[in-house]
């Protein structure tokens with residue numbers, strides 16, 4: 001068995017892997033060791049889109065064989081890739097749609113437990129879509145905004161609403177290539193149709209629709225999720241938060257919320273503050289109730305409200321091994337089925353809450369936006385009862401790192417510009433004068449196929465050392481927070497230029513923007529940099545790059561591809577589902593850039609990854625004539 005220290009760079013998780021093995025409990029790290037990936041599938045050289053197959057091609061001699069229908073390696077890989085994009089885009093857009101439905105029913109008065117918290121944001125989003133705001137009530141603006149944003153999903157022809165935010169040069173390229181997204185439902189449906197046996201059998205044409213589908217995620221579903229959540233729950237601004245398993249408290253009722261839609265978590269905040277429930281916890285012998293987050297809704301709540309965060313994707317089973325989790329409630333996405341078995345071993349209720357995501361062996365308590373407290377109060381009651389009946393010895397790792405989280409693109413604008421000159425001018429100026437070499441987005445998951453957090457930490461340290469400002473989201477943001485790099489003091493890891501900017505402004509060298517749907521904040525920030533002037537007229541001109549060094553999900557593929565289609569060089573680690581030296585490989589890694597978009601990159605080594613990103617940033621600086 002692998003040494004826990006080789007499984008993860010996170011000391012708490014390593015401690016829990018050791019304990020789990022002692023307790024005879026199997027975690028994803030051990031299952032990964034036990035289950036080697038299928039080498040044909042890993043190269044995407046296998047097609048199971050019909051029942052004449054599955055057909056397996058030879059990655060070492062990719063053009064020697066074709067599938068029973070005659071599909072070539074390029075068609076097969078493009079179809080597999082496109083379906084991953086479609087699935088990832090579906091996840092984000094369905095999440096966005098749930099937020100939009102919630103917004104609709106708040107606006108029309110059918111839902112009373114939530115309200116519009118951020119009227120300023122409502123106005124600014126409405127204005128960005130040319131909705132009249134002057135002298136109008138929030139109610140009227142919201143009604144129009146709902147109608148406008150519904151088109152993100154249902155429109156069958158024309159351009160999606162948020163396409164209005166795309167820089168001119170980028171949009172011209174999309175129009176020329178015919179990849180401006182229409183409506184997310186249409187794009188995802190067409191993607192699934194075109195990848196059916198016997199439909200689209202040209203890898204270039206399949207990729208074209210994959211571009212459009214991915215863009216319907218980044219500039220559609222994900223952006224709707226972020227903007228509506230900000231309007232309903234507040235736009236994040238910097239807040240100091242503790243991250244890692246040490247946020248659990250032995251003498252308190254510990255409740256973990258793990259998932260992606262913030263409404264469950266927002267209502268949990270209300271439930272745990274209920275005097276009756278707090279009293280019930282005290283009557284059970286606890287000091288109180290301790291609510292903490294994991295994964296993406298945890299990242300959102302950490303950013304918006306400073307709620308402590310217990311860890312990222314690879315730690316969700318491990319944290320149950322502490323014996324201190326009195327309930328874990330989950331909603332959608334990135335929730336391992338393995339949690340059910342681990343939860344059972346420690347007598348922890350695992351509660352599913354979303355109609356779209358049940359787990360065999362978990363208790364299901366449906367969350368209903370119209371009566372949210374029914375579900376969340378019951379979760380608290382279950383947790384209190386488990387606290388009272390704790391039977392397992394408790395072992396809580398001590399690690400907690402405190403740092404600053406909650407940077408929205410609005411706040412970045414304010415922070416760098418101050419109230420008098422709010423805007424991206426100072427950022428662009430610092431890029432042009434070379435203090436900041438460029439900007440990198442480091443995002444995505446952790447993956448038990450690689451040492452947890454390690455690549456994130458090495459990559460980010462190398463980037464900031466070279467004066468690259470790093471924007472973070474999702475599980476990457478948590479990895480970096482656990483490593484202590486989210487505090488202003490971490491500026492000493494930065495190169496002299498970036499350090500100077502950080503010290504002047506009092507900010508850390510990395511800025512955490514929230515969950516994975518909040519990658520849309522990076523797109524908006526990139527558009528603002530273009531609009532500010534001096535750095536070209538499209539996102540592809542900017543000295544920026546993206547990376548997901550430890551990704552594992554189809555959502556990450558969709559995110560990577562919408563960054564590429566938006567003009568960003570994006571490098572993934574761990575593995576890439578492709579056979580090198582094929583036409584499809586050449587298209588993703590070179591051809592898209594020749595079309596005026598971004599391009600894909602791949603490297604397992606985080607330092608090499610950083611070098612590739614910095615080389616790209618330097619190339620863009622040179623093209624802009626700012627490489628002094």
Ligand code: NFS
Pocket residue numbers: 260295296312313333334443444445446474475476515516517552553555556
């Ligand atoms: Ni993103 Fe969030 Fe984490 Fe990966 Fe999963 S939680 S949406 S997919 S694992 S970063």
